Structure formats: structure tokens, C-alpha cells
Amino acid sequence: MEKKRKKKKKSKDDFTQEAYMGIRRMFFLNEIIPGQKISYGDLAKRLEMSTTPVIQALKRLEYQGLVRHEPNRGYYTENISLKEIMEIYEFRELIETSLLPKTISQIDKKGLKILKKALDCHLDAVRDIYLKERLLKDMEFHLALATLSGCTIQINTLKSLFDLLYLKYRGNILFVTPMDTVDSEHTKLYEYIADSNLDGAVGILKQHISNVKEHAIISIERINKEKSIKTI
Template sequence: MSSRGAGPGTTAQHALDGLRRAIVDGELRPGQRVLQEDVAENFGVSVAPVREALRALEQEGQVVYRPRRGYFVTELRAADLEEIYELRQVLEERSARRALPTLDADALHRIELAARDCADAVDRADVAAELEANRRFHFAILEAPGQVHAMRLIQLLWDSTEAYRAMYYNSPQERREAVHAHDRILDAVRRRDADLLIAEMDAHRDRALRVLTEILPP
């Protein structure tokens, strides 16, 4: 894990951000033990904020704690991923149908900007940047007033599979396909066609799930 010391004023949030980045970048792989002392040294913090960050990641499902052994990056099976994606489908359809009529010009601009950032990241083969832009793209479509609880659950589901989403985007072919999928989703948003939007979002999600289940244990 590369050093990410932040100097004075470092808090558990810095440790949390650093651990998330390490999981996405593949520096911490699914099933790998997280050595708290090493993380603290690399991030330039004490063990206490690292422990606090790991507890937060445990609540999100990104790490698991094993008594007398410590924390490990969550290792999902295909069945786990299928359940999570099924839950996402239900919640995201609900949120998208409610959000679409509320999307104004500013919201559309944010969606378009995220789509462009995602495409630019693909051109640079920058997986971490693509993941960040991809998340902005989808959440800009889904977020709308009055959906606080639904969005909290959707965010939790996304967080719990971030390491696997990074594995999906390691494929150049899938990175390019994601850009095309975003173009189709954006077209549906511009048309204000809820049924088409849901169909394109489902197709995008289902393709990722198919790719991932091929490389995961059952």
C-alpha cells in the first residue's frame, strides 16, 4: 500500500478515504487481511483512527472482523453479488422513476459532465477516476428530494461491492462498453422516458453482474 500521509489535522476520515482508495485500486484485495499498524504507518496516523475507519467499513460491508484475527476485505460469492444487484434493481428503479420528472437543467449538466469525465477516464485507462465518475453519473440521476432513506440504502449497496466494480472495470472492453451504456442512459434521461431509462439501467447493471459472476466462486 502506497504512503498517503496527510500531516497535521489527520482524522479517521483520512484513514477511511485512504482505505477505500486502497480497496478500489486493488492494493487491498478481497479476502486480504488489513494490518492496522501498517495502514497507520502508511497513512501517517495513529492506530485509533484506522480502527475507527475499519469499523465504518465493517458497517458498510466492505470489511469483516474475525475474532483474534482482525479485519479482512470482504470476499463475496456470486450468490452474494446477485442478491445485492437484485436489491439495487428494485431500489434504483423506484428512485429513477421518482427523480426523472425533477431533473432540471443543472441536474442534466451534472449528469452530462459525469458521463464525459467517465469517458475521459476510459481514454486514460484510469480505473479509479472512472469509478468515481461512474458513481457521480448514476447518483446524479437517482437523487431527488424525499428519497433520503432509499439513497442511503443504495449507497450502502454500492459501497459493499466497490472492490468488485473495480475488478469489472479492469477490462478495457467493459470500460468502453460502460461508456456506450452511459450514452444510452443519458439519451433516455433527455427524452424523459422512464421506461427506456429503467431498461437501459437494468441492461447496464445486468452486464456487469454477468461479467463478475464468471470470475467469482458460486
């Protein structure tokens, strides 16, 4: 009889990665919100593990700008920042538009098929009331487009920006741009790329990111105003 393979014992890094992914999921599902004090003991119970990998995961999230550590007080999630979200969208525009020339110059039928699939998934998702599905499919469309450029450093930087956006800021902040507008802009972007129309693609991508940024800013300003009224 063939001997049963021994189950590989998890390393410290495995547990830290598991804790990290678990806490990320809590951020994405709004189980952890901006400005909240984080109890790593509570997180450890929810994740059913010791506090050591949880603390290591929080240190990693601190490096990403999602949490901060205050000596003798513990960990806190970072507050919503209007300045930060403006900078994120401005940086996104710089990166994404800079990748378009390379993408358009080298995209083939396979690449167009990948991009079209990402577009179709997004168009299907935006009809759904489940807002987080929209967030994921929007991100996947933009990352699919960036990935087709083959520029690894810019792609990884863009992934980090999406992490900061979608883990820290709630869907009702980011997705306040009218659905039809987003649908139309994504569809036009695909069509310009399929037609190798660089000027058209750059123009519609800039317009799209600018529109989303503008609506996100309005949403954050409204939230800040409501908070200030409550504290009076």
C-alpha cells in the same frame, strides 16, 4: 498586529475519520485485497498515526461489511462473494429504476445539464487506460441520476452499495463489460430521460445493470476456478 489564529486541535473523531478515509483509499487502490489479514499496527505506520483511530476505523469498516474481526486473531478483509455481488446488482436495479419516475417528472434544464456533464466525464474516462478513473466516473453518473430524484434514503443506500462494490471488488472484476456497450447504454439512458421516455429509460437501465452483473459474475467464476486449480 492581528494575532495569529491558533490551529484547532484534532479530536478523536477527526483522527478516526482520517484513518477511515486512508484505509478506504488503500482498498480502492488495491493496496488491501480480499481475504487479506490486516495488521492495524502496519496501517498505523503507513497512516502515520496511533493504532487507536485505526482500530476505530476498522470497526466502522466492519459495520459496512468490508472487514471482519475474529477474536484473538485480528481483522481480515472479507473474501469475494458471488452471492453478495449478485445481491448488490439486484438491489441496485430495484433502487435505481424505482427513482426514475420521480427524476423524469421533475428534471429541468439544470438537472439535464448536471446529468450530461456526468455522462461526458464518464465517456472521456472510459477511453483512458486508468481503470479506477472509469470506476469513479461510472459511479458518479449513476449517483448524479439518483440524486436528481431528491430521495435521500434511497440515494444514501445506493452510495453504500457502491462503497461495497468499488472498495471490495477490483476494477478488473467490475469493468469487464465492453466499453462500447457501456457507452451506448449510458448515452441511451440520458437520451430517454431528456425525452421524458420513462419506459425507455427503465428498459435500458435494467439492461445495463443486468449486463454489468452478468460480466462481473463470469469474471468472479473464472477467478474462483483459477484459485481451485491452484490449490489442487
